Amino acid sequence: MRVVVCVTQILDPEIPPSEFRLNAERTAAAEGIGQQVISIFDENALEVALQLRERMIEREQVEIVALTVGPSSSADVLRKALSLRADRAILISSEGGPSLDGFVVARLLAAAVGKLSPVDLVLCGRETGDWHGGQVGSFLAEALGWACVNFVSRIEVSEGGFLMRRQSDEGWEIVWAMRPAVATITNDEANVPRLPKVRDTMLAARAPIPVWTISELVGDAAELWGGSGRLRMRELVIPSTSKACEWIEGETVQEKAARLVRALQERRIL
Amino acid sequence: MRLILVVLPTPEIGRSEREAIGAARALATAFDGEVNVALIGPVAESIAAYRVGASLASEASANARTFLIAHPMLREYAPELYVSALEQLLAAVRPDVVLFPGRTIALEIAPRLAYRLGTAMVTDAIGLRAEDGAVVITKPVYGGKAHAVVVAPRPPVVVCVRPRAFDPIKEGIAEGGIRWIEVTLDPLLRRTRLLERIQEESATDTALEEARIIVSGGRGMGGPEGFQLLGELARWLGGAVGASRAACDAGWVPASWQIGQTGKKVAPDLYIAVGISGASQHVVGISGARCIVAINKDSRAPIFKVADLGIVEEYERVVPALIEEVKRLRGAERA
Ligand SMILES: Cc1cc2nc3c(=O)[nH]c(=O)nc-3n(C[C@H](O)[C@H](O)[C@H](O)COP(=O)(O)OP(=O)(O)OC[C@H]3O[C@@H](n4cnc5c(N)ncnc54)[C@H](O)[C@@H]3O)c2cc1C
Numbered sequence A: 001m002r003v004v005v006c007v008t009q010i011l012d013p014e015i016p017p018s019e020f021r022l023n024a025e026r027t028a029a030a031e032g033i034g035q036q037v038i039s040i041f042d043e044n045a046l047e048v049a050l051q052l053r054e055r056m057i058e059r060e061q062v063e064i065v066a067l068t069v070g071p072s073s074s075a076d077v078l079r080k081a082l083s084l085r086a087d088r089a090i091l092i093s094s095e096g097g098p099s100l101d102g103f104v105v106a107r108l109l110a111a112a113v114g115k116l117s118p119v120d121l122v123l124c125g126r127e128t129g130d131w132h133g134g135q136v137g138s139f140l141a142e143a144l145g146w147a148c149v150n151f152v153s154r155i156e157v158s159e160g161g162f163l164m165r166r167q168s169d170e171g172w173e174i175v176w177a178m179r180p181a182v183a184t185i186t187n188d189e190a191n192v193p194r195l196p197k198v199r200d201t202m203l204a205a206r207a208p209i210p211v212w213t214i215s216e217l218v219g220d221a222a223e224l225w226g227g228s229g230r231l232r233m234r235e236l237v238i239p240s241t242s243k244a245c246e247w248i249e250g251e252t253v254q255e256k257a258a259r260l261v262r263a264l265q266e267r268r269i270l
Numbered sequence B: 001m002r003l004i005l006v007v008l009p010t011p012e013i014g015r016s017e018r019e020a021i022g023a024a025r026a027l028a029t030a031f032d033g034e035v036n037v038a039l040i041g042p043v044a045e046s047i048a049a050y051r052v053g054a055s056l057a058s059e060a061s062a063n064a065r066t067f068l069i070a071h072p073m074l075r076e077y078a079p080e081l082y083v084s085a086l087e088q089l090l091a092a093v094r095p096d097v098v099l100f101p102g103r104t105i106a107l108e109i110a111p112r113l114a115y116r117l118g119t120a121m122v123t124d125a126i127g128l129r130a131e132d133g134a135v136v137i138t139k140p141v142y143g144g145k146a147h148a149v150v151v152a153p154r155p156p157v158v159v160c161v162r163p164r165a166f167d168p169i170k171e172g173i174a175e176g177g178i179r180w181i182e183v184t185l186d187p188l189l190r191r192t193r194l195l196e197r198i199q200e201e202s203a204t205d206t207a208l209e210e211a212r213i214i215v216s217g218g219r220g221m222g223g224p225e226g227f228q229l230l231g232e233l234a235r236w237l238g239g240a241v242g243a244s245r246a247a248c249d250a251g252w253v254p255a256s257w258q259i260g261q262t263g264k265k266v267a268p269d270l271y272i273a274v275g276i277s278g279a280s281q282h283v284v285g286i287s288g289a290r291c292i293v294a295i296n297k298d299s300r301a302p303i304f305k306v307a308d309l310g311i312v313e314e315y316e317r318v319v320p321a322l323i324e325e326v327k328r329l330r331g332a333e334r335a
Helices: A040-055 A072-083 A102-115 A136-144 A198-206 A214-218 A221-225 A253-266 B015-031 B047-060 B079-093 B106-117 B224-237 B245-249 B280-286 B315-334
Strands: A002-006 A009-011 A036-038 A063-070 A088-093 A121-125 A147-158 A161-167 A171-178 A181-185 A232-237 B002-007 B034-040 B065-069 B097-100 B120-125 B127-131 B134-141 B146-152 B157-161 B177-180 B192-199 B213-217 B240-243 B270-274 B291-296 B309-312
Touching: A002 A040, A002 A102, A002 A136, A009 A072, A036 A040, A036 A072, A040 A063, A040 A121, A040 A147, A040 A181, A063 A072, A063 A102, A072 A088, A072 A198, A088 A102, A088 A214, A102 A136, A102 A214, A102 B106, A121 A136, A136 A147, A136 A181, A136 B106, A147 A171, A147 B079, A147 B106, A147 B192, A161 A181, A171 A181, A253 B291, A253 B309, A253 B315, B002 B015, B002 B047, B002 B079, B015 B034, B015 B047, B015 B097, B015 B127, B015 B157, B034 B047, B034 B079, B047 B065, B065 B079, B079 B106, B097 B106, B106 B120, B106 B157, B120 B146, B127 B146, B134 B157, B213 B224, B224 B240, B224 B270, B224 B315, B240 B245, B291 B315
Parallel strands: A002 A063, A002 A121, A063 A088, A121 A181, A147 A181, B002 B034, B002 B097, B034 B065, B065 B177, B097 B157, B120 B157, B213 B240, B213 B270, B270 B291, B291 B309
Antiparallel strands: A009 A036, A147 A161, A161 A171, A171 B192, A232 B146, B120 B134, B127 B134, B134 B146
């Protein structure tokens, strides 16, 4: 069984608002304000794939292939995947192409999945940690014509397909999906990403990473960009959030508690 | 400009749908447009539900219509069938803007529909306006550290509205035309099957999205026991209990309690954040709160930057005292 995990590189989402700045054109974050890291839900997706491989160990060989679309510097996220013991990693180079939108990324991924055929399962993060688009996995399923289940946190192999635990607004559901399938992965206690071993990180740093080009995958790149431009970025603005916090002080915790309740009553909240 | 709000299966047509109509109405009034509502699946078969849907439409614009798509194969939810049915509806209605209310299920249907229609799409919209025939949409990016203003130059465009970002409209009286839409569905399209649905328990009887008061805990709670304390405080306050991603990932509380960018978006009158550092991805989910109280042992925690009231203290010490104080208050009110 072959499982493809789609990963992407983003600006470290943990940088605090006080350090966040925009580029001169106000179209993206300024370069250099933080590290580039693997998008957080893609890490959850890798973890789901690794657990699936571990559970299947006695029944069937599972090969995990990590894929990313991006510039050559995004090979770092593939090395991260390899350090966690993905079997292979492939970079789809976006160099020379116009800016990527979800449609373009999904079409490139779909072409790569086709080239890797047969693939049984494709995992994507539920959304990227920078633009929060939440679309690529669903687009990819459409492009492939496969089953798609969103907000999945655990996957088991079952008769003719997969059993997926899917998060809902009220709790969770068990959904059966026909093989081959796409799942978008969300976090829960069962898929907290593991840490790589030092030795595996060293090996991953030296591993060769094949590069597939756009023309190799889709032939006429112009056709691919035809759909982009459906949305134009006008500008980014930084919302003002800072409030003046009123500190509740007191000699004892009882005093603090009483003062908090009083402050809330004065504000007509309690 | 023609808008359509798609109401997907939901336990009730509620605030999220009314907020989306609020967003649509603002857009429609500026452009002398029409707002339609489509109900699909079991909601289209329940007279009570579609009357609410129709009343929403008529509140939004005078020439509104309500479309109902019911089909035996839509009684059980399978996204691939819903996408196919909606594709048929939209081919007939040809709207400029397809709106989805802020519910998780919409994030599953909308992108697939946009892909089929070949249209632009934006999730998480917190602002929506028209400009010379183009649709201008605002959405938070970088975990809420910035807002992106994007333009869809040529409609149609598919937009998922972020919950608790728009003022909901009040329910009106049902009027205006109701139209049944015939769809043909190929059983072979079906690729998924819902086998089981589990509702997770919550700490109190109040639903998180509807709560007027929310007490929320983070990694600083140190374990599930701390949440017992928060539950007690929430019960005395008549509120609900929420959590940060860190607390959910630790397995201390169910994932459905998570608040933030990828959890529930809430707009209570009072939000008490306990042992939560205040990462932007958490704070973006509480931007509609009227008053934020932060309890954290670290005075430099970013949560204090967005809080109205702050207590620097270990929660183990101050939350029990707070429970006593609220009990006293409630006792006094009752007396
Ligand atoms: C794409 C993306 C989406 C995300 N979505 C969400 C989301 O929806 N919701 C969400 O919450 N997070 C989300 N996150 C994660 C977010 O970035 C933070 O990692 C998370 O919110 C941190 O949770 P926390 O504040 O509980 O933990 P921490 O940041 O570890 O903070 C714990 C706090 O507890 C305090 N503390 C410790 N002990 C005590 C004590 N005894 N008494 C009082 N205070 C104490 C500490 O001082 C600290 O401030 C997302 C991240 C990404 C990248």
